[in-house]
Amino acid sequence: MTQNGSIKIGVIGGGQLARMMVPPAIHLGLRISVLAESEGASAERAADVVGDYRDAETVYAFAETVDVITFDHEHVPQSILHELVSRGVAVHPRPDALQYAQDKIVMREKLAELGVPIPDWTAAADETDLQVFLDAHGGRAVVKTARGGYDGKGVRVISDAAEVRDWFTALAEDGNGGSLLVEELVDFVRELSQLVARRPSGETRTWPVVETIQRDGVCAEVLAPAPTDRAEVLEQAAGIGAIVAEGVDVTGVLAVEMFETRDGRVLVNELAMRPHNSGHFSIEGSVTSQFEQHLRAVADLPLGDTSMTAPAAVMVNVLGGPAEGPMPVRYAEALAAHPRAKFHSYDKQPRPGRKVGHVTVTGEQLDAVRAEAVAAAQHFE
Ligand SMILES: Nc1ncnc2c1ncn2[C@@H]1O[C@H](COP(=O)(O)OP(=O)(O)OP(=O)(O)O)[C@@H](O)[C@H]1O
Ligand SMILES: [Mg+2]
Numbered sequence: 001m002t003q004n005g006s007i008k009i010g011v012i013g014g015g016q017l018a019r020m021m022v023p024p025a026i027h028l029g030l031r032i033s034v035l036a037e038s039e040g041a042s043a044e045r046a047a048d049v050v051g052d053y054r055d056a057e058t059v060y061a062f063a064e065t066v067d068v069i070t071f072d073h074e075h076v077p078q079s080i081l082h083e084l085v086s087r088g089v090a091v092h093p094r095p096d097a098l099q100y101a102q103d104k105i106v107m108r109e110k111l112a113e114l115g116v117p118i119p120d121w122t123a124a125a126d127e128t129d130l131q132v133f134l135d136a137h138g139g140r141a142v143v144k145t146a147r148g149g150y151d152g153k154g155v156r157v158i159s160d161a162a163e164v165r166d167w168f169t170a171l172a173e174d175g176n177g178g179s180l181l182v183e184e185l186v187d188f189v190r191e192l193s194q195l196v197a198r199r200p201s202g203e204t205r206t207w208p209v210v211e212t213i214q215r216d217g218v219c220a221e222v223l224a225p226a227p228t229d230r231a232e233v234l235e236q237a238a239g240i241g242a243i244v245a246e247g248v249d250v251t252g253v254l255a256v257e258m259f260e261t262r263d264g265r266v267l268v269n270e271l272a273m274r275p276h277n278s279g280h281f282s283i284e285g286s287v288t289s290q291f292e293q294h295l296r297a298v299a300d301l302p303l304g305d306t307s308m309t310a311p312a313a314v315m316v317n318v319l320g321g322p323a324e325g326p327m328p329v330r331y332a333e334a335l336a337a338h339p340r341a342k343f344h345s346y347d348k349q350p351r352p353g354r355k356v357g358h359v360t361v362t363g364e365q366l367d368a369v370r371a372e373a374v375a376a377a378q379h380f381e
Helices: 016-028 056-063 078-086 095-102 104-114 127-136 161-174 231-247 290-298 327-337 366-378
Strands: 008-012 031-036 068-071 121-124 141-145 155-158 180-183 188-198 204-206 210-215 218-224 252-261 266-272 312-319 342-345 355-363
Touching (some): 016 031, 078 095, 095 104, 095 266, 104 180, 127 141, 127 180, 161 180, 188 231, 218 366, 231 252, 231 266, 252 290, 327 366
Parallel strands (some): 008 068
Antiparallel strands (some): 121 180, 141 155, 188 204, 188 210, 188 252, 210 218
16 A cells, blocks of 8 residues: 655644644554643543643744644634745644634624624623623623633633622733623534534545534533434534635634524534544544544644544543542443443543543444443443
8 A cells, every 4th residue: 555654744732632743643653743742641542742832933833844734723823824835844734714713803804704604792701791682682691711722721701890890800910902702692502513524625525514512511422313303403514614614714623612592593503724623533433533633634634534433422521529449340331231332541640620522323223232331421420
């Protein structure tokens, strides 16, 4: 088989997403290298460099050792990304696309410009702005920090502007004139995610729309395909995914998180430009996983088939809990009790609420598959 060993992918960020890019890189014959933020990071196996992604010289030096730069997270500063591009480094997704995943206010502005449906929103510079929005929306709203949020950190449902005074204070101390994103509290029946992969040439592939279930703001389960009986909802979600992927000119994997409202509308919540928790099911559940596809896309190789390998796939996240018992014992128990379940450890230090692994089960019937995946993951609670 012809080797692709001449292409070397550099991933900035050493979390579980980078870690899960390693096996498909090996299978494709691509070389991969990770700039991890610390020793002991999840993707350490591939990390030949440990350093700070906010330090320009560290990133430039790393980029010199690879052919393509891509990401495990969206936090590399725009100034560094633009400098990489001007030095001739291939960066995917490109900085002009990535900006929409870096700042939720910039994202909302772009989504509005693209004409895709989104919740009512405003950028609030102070408590007075926020109060005006609350008054116009029945006294409740969702407030988000524009940057740096993940797993629901940086998201609060409020009924009084003073509930985010600390965030306004922090913005004022920053002195960059930033604002908070304020949104209507959406009455949704389920959350959806559309994953799209896109090559620099524009070739695009999508996976089936999935349902994501959040608990305490953290993704808990993903059901593939989304079990909605409203075909028009799935069509809308897929259509929105296509408009956004092209509209932001993404390269690599894009996740479009959406709400399905009680009255059958689809509203975009947010974008991620990298493999996403809502796509972990694809490792076993799709002919081509999101991790393999991301590598193909950023290396500008032909994309793979995204059909499902079974009628249903369910992924359940394993979170670190307060009572960390003897993990190896429970791990062996879980493997013994659920031989059809696929376990993925991120090799991360467990902390309460921290994602430390996931379990996927595929099969014929969604409810049965889900029950087995949940039971398998429960061994780690
Ligand atoms: N406008 C809204 N109305 C109702 N619920 C919302 C709204 N915005 C967010 N949520 C809930 O909060 C969750 C987290 O919000 P969001 O996706 O914006 O934050 P995040 O921390 O960036 O998420 P992620 O874990 O995907 O990085 C959503 O999945 C949803 O359950
Ligand atoms: Mg989200």
